[in-house]
Amino acid sequence: MILKLSTRxxxxxxxxxxNLILLIxxxxxxxxxxxxxxxxxxxxxxxxxxxxxIEAATAGWAAAVLAGVSGFFHVSTSRNADRRLAEAxxxxxxxxxxxxxxxxxxAAVSTLGALIALGVRTNxxxxxxxxxxxxxxSLIYVGIGVAVGALIESEMNGSLLVVFIWxxxxxxxxxxxGVGRLSQFFPLYYPTSVITSIDSGTAGLLGDLGLSGLxxxxxxxxxxxxxxxxxxxxxxxxxxxxxxxxxxxAAQKAAFRQLQRMPIMWILVVGLPAAFISESIAVTPNSxxxxxxxxxxxxxxxxxxxxxxxxxxxxxxxxxxxxxxxGLFVIVDSxxxxxxxxxxxxxxxxILWVRFVVIMSAxxxxxxISLLVTSLSFRPASWxxxxxxxxLVALTYATIGVIAGPVFGRLGGIYVLLILPFVDIGxxxxxxxxxxxxxxxxxxxxxxxVRVMMDGAFTQSFDEGLPLFLALVWLVCLGVISTIVFxxxxxxxxS
Amino acid sequence: xxxxPESVNAPNLGVGDQIVLEAAGIWKEYRRGLxxxxxxxxxxxGVDLSLTSGEIVGLVGENGAGKSTLMKILVGALQADAGxxxxxxxxxxxxxxxxxxxxxxxxxxxxxxxAAYGMSRSELSSSTEKLYEDLDFARFAQxxxxxxxxxxxxxxxxxxxxxxxxxxxxxxxPYAGFDWDTYQRFWDLTSRRRNAGASLLIISHFIAxxxxxxxxxxxxxxRAVQR
Numbered sequence: 001m002i003l004k005l006s007t008r009x010x011x012x013x014x015x016x017x018x019n020l021i022l023l024i025x026x027x028x029x030x031x032x033x034x035x036x037x038x039x040x041x042x043x044x045x046x047x048x049x050x051x052x053x054i055e056a057a058t059a060g061w062a063a064a065v066l067a068g069v070s071g072f073f074h075v076s077t078s079r080n081a082d083r084r085l086a087e088a089x090x091x092x093x094x095x096x097x098x099x100x101x102x103x104x105x106x107a108a109v110s111t112l113g114a115l116i117a118l119g120v121r122t123n124x125x126x127x128x129x130x131x132x133x134x135x136x137x138s139l140i141y142v143g144i145g146v147a148v149g150a151l152i153e154s155e156m157n158g159s160l161l162v163v164f165i166w167x168x169x170x171x172x173x174x175x176x177x178g179v180g181r182l183s184q185f186f187p188l189y190y191p192t193s194v195i196t197s198i199d200s201g202t203a204g205l206l207g208d209l210g211l212s213g214l215x216x217x218x219x220x221x222x223x224x225x226x227x228x229x230x231x232x233x234x235x236x237x238x239x240x241x242x243x244x245x246x247x248x249x250a251a252q253k254a255a256f257r258q259l260q261r262m263p264i265m266w267i268l269v270v271g272l273p274a275a276f277i278s279e280s281i282a283v284t285p286n287s288x289x290x291x292x293x294x295x296x297x298x299x300x301x302x303x304x305x306x307x308x309x310x311x312x313x314x315x316x317x318x319x320x321x322x323x324x325x326x327g328l329f330v331i332v333d334s335x336x337x338x339x340x341x342x343x344x345x346x347x348x349x350x351i352l353w354v355r356f357v358v359i360m361s362a363x364x365x366x367x368x369i370s371l372l373v374t375s376l377s378f379r380p381a382s383w384x385x386x387x388x389x390x391x392l393v394a395l396t397y398a399t400i401g402v403i404a405g406p407v408f409g410r411l412g413g414i415y416v417l418l419i420l421p422f423v424d425i426g427x428x429x430x431x432x433x434x435x436x437x438x439x440x441x442x443x444x445x446x447x448x449x450v451r452v453m454m455d456g457a458f459t460q461s462f463d464e465g466l467p468l469f470l471a472l473v474w475l476v477c478l479g480v481i482s483t484i485v486f487x488x489x490x491x492x493x494x495s
Numbered sequence: 496x497x498x499x500p501e502s503v504n505a506p507n508l509g510v511g512d513q514i515v516l517e518a519a520g521i522w523k524e525y526r527r528g529l530x531x532x533x534x535x536x537x538x539x540x541g542v543d544l545s546l547t548s549g550e551i552v553g554l555v556g557e558n559g560a561g562k563s564t565l566m567k568i569l570v571g572a573l574q575a576d577a578g579x580x581x582x583x584x585x586x587x588x589x590x591x592x593x594x595x596x597x598x599x600x601x602x603x604x605x606x607x608x609x610a611a612y613g614m615s616r617s618e619l620s621s622s623t624e625k626l627y628e629d630l631d632f633a634r635f636a637q638x639x640x641x642x643x644x645x646x647x648x649x650x651x652x653x654x655x656x657x658x659x660x661x662x663x664x665x666x667x668x669p670y671a672g673f674d675w676d677t678y679q680r681f682w683d684l685t686s687r688r689r690n691a692g693a694s695l696l697i698i699s700h701f702i703a704x705x706x707x708x709x710x711x712x713x714x715x716x717x718r719a720v721q722r
Binding site: 243246247249250251253254257258261262333334336337339340341343344345346 | 570571572588594595596597598599606609612613639
């Protein structure tokens with residue numbers, strides 16, 4: 001049965017000839033045409049600028065993206081029919097196994113295409129290492145594509161997610177100079193070390209090859225699990241959940257759709273950090289500037305390069321501004337209909353939860369993009385503290401946005417949120433203006449979190465316990481106030 | 496006393512045998528101006544009103560008479576200064592101006608409010624299909640609200656109020672913006688609901704088809720007077 005189903009799926013795929021053509025043509029074009037350009041780009045970024053290394057890696061990248069995207073669509077477009085087939089008596093195991101086998105067969109075709117193209121370009125035989133590593137690339141992305149296809153309903157969102165993972169993997173991976181701790185968590189980090197035969201130096205006992213194998217097992221394991229969960233009869237995807245869960249789920253889905261259709265928010269969340277942070281760092285001179293830092297229990301003045309200080313402080317400025325705007329727009333935009341929704345069995349706190357998740361997602365995205373842009377030119381001493389402090393800023397300012405909308409209105413709220421993050425983080429907490437924050441600056445909401453951020457950016461140990469406590473107190477207080485304000489918005493029975 | 500709507504159970508609704516909405520002594524005034532020079536504008540001065548199952552009741556009044564204010568108090572969207580409201584918890588409310596998410600589509604609105612009302616997938620599917628057909632706007636199911644005409648927005652606004660087949664429907668000028676064909680469809684739909692035992696309270700600033708109503712209240716000088 002499994003074999004029969006697998007061949008059926010492949011036949012179905014082959015009935016759109018364009019699919020097959022793309023599966024072969026894309027790796028050929030990618031490998032033969034792009035290797036040189038990518039090598040130059042990697043050289044600029046400080047990566048493995050040697051053409052031979054990049055050529056080998058491009059075969060893996062091409063195989064990976066095609067395996068991921070074809071795996072995603074192979075699962076996503078047939079999800080409902082597969083579930084019906086499993087429920088009709090074929091069983092989830094046969095459906096999952098056949099779906100996986102046919103996806104692997106498609107991945108094999110694209111991998112073959114990539115390897116042939118690599119052979120033609122290099123005009124010499126391919127080593128077993130390159131062939132094996134290209135297969136590893138492909139298998140990992142089969143896992144990613146299938147898992148995303150099983151779990152993400154929207155075809156557009158899912159396919160974009162796969163492509164985004166791949167873009168980050170390629171352009172922030174070791175071949176392009178990404179050697180920081182963050183890039184080690186990308187799925188292709190260790191396989192890239194294998195294909196380029198440059199030791200990552202961080203693989204430990206298993207070595208680069210062993211870790212790459214482990215990632216393959218993990219990716220395929222997650223894929224099988226996700227596929228099995230969404231295919232088996234009586235799975236969560238088909239059962240009627242209780243009303244409470246259904247209404248939260250429906251509202252969450254609708255809220256994300258609204259956000260997704262808010263183009264200006266996307267331009268701000270994605271475009272602003274990229275433009276704002278990279279431009280600020282680029283124009284800052286590399287001159288020394290004094291900064292007060294806490295280390296080993298004592299506060300001392302340290303002289304730091306100004307461009308690094310600017311790189312560090314631009315993240316919370318951008319994140320604070322964007323998170324507060326997300327809070328404002330999401331709440332104000334939907335306030336009137338949320339009132340109508342609160343006349344149904346929906347409770348105001350449930351609606352607040354839904355809105356809060358959307359605001360936090362937008363804020364997290366803005367934080368992630370800001371961190372990525374910053375990481376291109378600045379590496380903090382401690383990534384976890386630096387990231388955590390910026391998340392604190394995002395959360396704090398998101399709640400400020402939730403409060404500002406209903407209190408000041410849309411226009412008034414925008415004015416307030418244009419001023420507050422810049423006065424607080426951009427001016428009062430900014431060490432480029434003053435080595436230590438002025439007294440009045442200590443009473444502003446961003447003070448504690450920015451002190452923690454500076455600690456994570458420039459010192460090895462954590463010494464800012466009190467500012468962290470202060471930041472958490474601000475967050476809790478603003479959280480309570482924003483809940484009260486939102487409840488009044490959702491109920492709106494006081495006029 | 497503040498009027499907080501209380502739910503009354505309305506089991507086995509039969510025509511005319513069950514009170515689904517009862518408001519008594521509703522008072523409401525709006526206050527305007529600075530705290531030192533605050534002026535009060537009383538709008539409702541002790542409204543008494545009741546609806547039993549299976550009737551269509553009209554609420555008529557001039558502009559600014561307080562019809563929408565009263566409706567908001569009855570459904571729980573606004574708090575009165577005094578009085579009591581008792582109503583079934585199975586009610587639907589259609590506000591005067593369509594209150595919709597601009598960037599969601601028609602079907603996404605119905606999906607969201609269906610889940611809010613606790614409808615099962617099959618109930619949602621059959622109800623949605625029926626309302627699209629009855630109000631003739633199925634072709635806009637995939638269209639975002641921001642791209643809809645005023646009339647189609649009104650249809651969706653009404654569909655949201657009716658989709659869960661409530662025992663009580665509170666409609667605030669629901670046919671404003673409807674063309675003649677939709678206006679007729681609206682009355683066909685409401686008649687069928689009434690015959691099935693539901694009650695409808697319909698606000699209008701004038702009543703064109705008086706014979707379609709079982710009873711009519713005039714809101715005059717802050718009080719509801721039955722014709």
